[in-house]
Amino acid sequence: MALPSASLLAQSILSGLFIGALYGLLGLGLSLSWGLLRQINLAHFALAFLGAYLCYQLSSVGGMDPLATMLVIVPGFFGIGVALQWVFSRFRISPFNSLLVTFGLTVIIESVIQSLWTADFRRLNSSYGDITFRIGALYVPLPELLTLVLSLVMSLAIWATLRHTDLGRAMRAAAQDGGIATAFGVNQKGLALLLSGVCAALAGVAGVCIALSYTLAPAQIYAWIGVVFAAVMLGGLGRALGPLIAGIVIGVSESITMAITAPSWAPLVSFSLLIVVLLVRPGKV
Amino acid sequence: MNRIVRQFAAGVAVLASVFAFCTAAAWGAAGDPPIRIGSTLALTGPLAATALVHQLTGEIYVEQLNRRGGLLGRPVEWIVKDDQSKPELARTLYEQLITVDKVELLLGPYATGAILSAMGVAQRYNKMLVHHTFGIPNLAKYDAQFPTWSLGPDPATTFPNTLFDALASTSKPPKSIAIVTSKFPSVHFMSLGAREVAKKRGLSEVIFLEWEFGNRDFGPIAARIKDANPDVLWVGAIGLEGNQLLDAMKKIDYAPKFHFYMYPAPGPMVQATEAKNALAATIFEQDPPFTSNPGAAEFVKIFNERAAKAGLPYTGVETQAAASYSAWQVLEAAVTATKSLDDKVLADWLRKNRVDTVQGKLRFDGPNNYGDDLMRVKQVQNGRWVTVWPKAYAAPGAALVLP
Secondary structure, eight states: OOOOOHHHHHHHHHHHHHHHHHHHHHHHHHHHHHHHSOOOOTHHHHHHHHHHHHHHHHHHTTOOOTTTTHHHHHHHHHHHHHHHHHHHHHTTOOHHHHHHHHHHHHHHHHHHHHHHHOSSOBOOOOGGGGOEEEETTEEEEHHHHHHHHHHHHHHHHHHHHHHHSHHHHHHHHHHHOHHHHHHTTOOHHHHHHHHHHHHHHHHHHHHHHHHHHSOBOGGGGGGGHHHHHHHHHHHOTTOSSHHHHHHHHHHHHHHHHHHHSOGGGHHHHHHHHHHHHHHHOGGGO | OHHHHHHHHHHHHHHHHHHHHHHHHHHHHHTOOOEEEEEEEOOSSTTHHHHHHHHHHHHHHHHHHHHTTOBTTBOEEEEEEEOTTOHHHHHHHHHHHHHTSOOSEEEOOSSHHHHHHHHHHHHHTTOOEEESOOOOGGGOOOTTEEEOSOOOSOHHHHHHHHHHHHHHTSSSOOOEEEEEEEOOHHHHHHHHHHHHHHHHTTOEEEEEEEEOTTOOOOHHHHHHHHHHOOSEEEEEEEETHHHHHHHHHHHTTOOOSEEEEEEEOHHHHHHOGGGTTOEEEESOOSSTTGGGSTTHHHHHHHHHHHHHHTTOSOOOOOHHHHHHHHHHHHHHHHHHHHTOOOHHHHHHHHHHOOEEETTEEEOOOSGGGOOOOOOEEEEEETTEEEEEESGGGSOTTOOOOOO
16 A cells, blocks of 8 residues: 555545534534434434525525525524424424434425425536635635634634523523523523524535535435534534534544545544444543 | 108117217227336435436327327326335335236336346336346346346446547557546446456556545545546546546646546536546437437437426436437337237347337347447537547547547
């Protein structure tokens, strides 16, 4: 096995960093809803792709700047998230049942996407896609860089909110013991609605990032589930920075694997890491 | 007087009976039950984008067929079920088509896995199966299956030779090759075949890489290709994988020299600027000489219109639509020639006869009922696919463009 050149290795690590950031961004909303709302929300992936298609539509047909589509998508998805939480709360859906319900919702959203945009591939052609920066021997594509920046900003903002604000403390308290939190005056229902809205809005942001970098097809909703779940579990449920860090670890590990050995080994990385962490630090996952 | 009345009444009764008989016969003919042709397609799931092309093609063909009077004077009804891109579901649905829907004839589903499932069911019930998109000929063991995607019995040898002949004919014949491939079965074996053929033809292999189907990050693969910088890049890609790799190469400012993609998604690839001069395999493009084949020009016209109406981003007829249309042509030819719906009679006839289709004459008398390898080489030129090799099949004025 020949060793890769330094530039190949560095470019591969950069590539892993970028895809890891997307794992992290997709995982952030999932982790918050799983950890703080006790909902395993599979529909998060479908919402992200719905966001990607909306970005495509608003940008390709409506002529909007792809990043500006977030001004429409984020509030809209916040509303969807609130409505979803209201339904979950109204029908007292348990964590396990939430998995089934959101899987059903995923299938419905996939069908809606297919009926609106057909099953054929769609690609957003934006001016961002043609911009690549060069740093020495390294190439840094703008869409991936934007994903990394957005992922960092969102993760840090939510981490800071959860850790340093009364709102965040109330959310963590409600997740830890809803009854006691309510006794201390925390509006558990309101917080749950807010958090669910934020999670769905995060899916919308991830969707815009997907639309900027990837060709879209409805069935691709499912292609991300395994690795993002691994990132969420490795990063810890309900933790804001966890999915990003775990996502980057997975992404970079996959990329180094692809640069050094056969690329077909790469998919083993995420789950091997998960198994190793489960064996070594079972309480941390 | 009574006798006259009785004779008159009898006459009227006879005339009325004759009239009634004729009318009934006429109604009977008009009301003949349709011939039911059953198939599944991946209308949802990961293969749905391509299956849409087959759905559209089938609808067009059945309409045309019924306008011509159907089959054996009976209208044709196509029962198509959604196998959700799942071979195991295709198996169940083909059972259902035969035992519950009681279809007279079968047509294959889309893609190798589902066709293999349908083939097993067809064999169990001794039904003939004409199919359009089976990618691995040596797995097609059932003697009453008939492929209309004209790969030939050994495409892993014949097609790479066709491609390398094309490249060798240029003023800059390649000396080194990189073979990178998805492990998706119907492209993987072709890439392994290309490896062997390249070796025999003296091309030096600078890199060989495999990835799992569904790979998301093509950055490191692109970086390794750039490092190797081959004269020709063989990409064993199916669907979007070709675009994903092209995109990753563009991001690191690398444009490959000769670059070939096995089965790319035709629309996205032709629309990508970085796909300039990309090569791919084809059995049909909507240019002469293909459009001179029976039914081709009319089909192209209707398909272009319908695809645009259906909102498909790529409205051209190429391999998928042509293979699909050919399957219907083969089915019609066999029924019309034998005047039978008996699967054994139809299969016997197909094994002995050639059928004119939009992609050319198909024969089914080779190993596993495969005939000639009719795959050609096409290239992205000025934002459209054009056939460039063999020269006899090149689009008017088109020639292989050098990197």
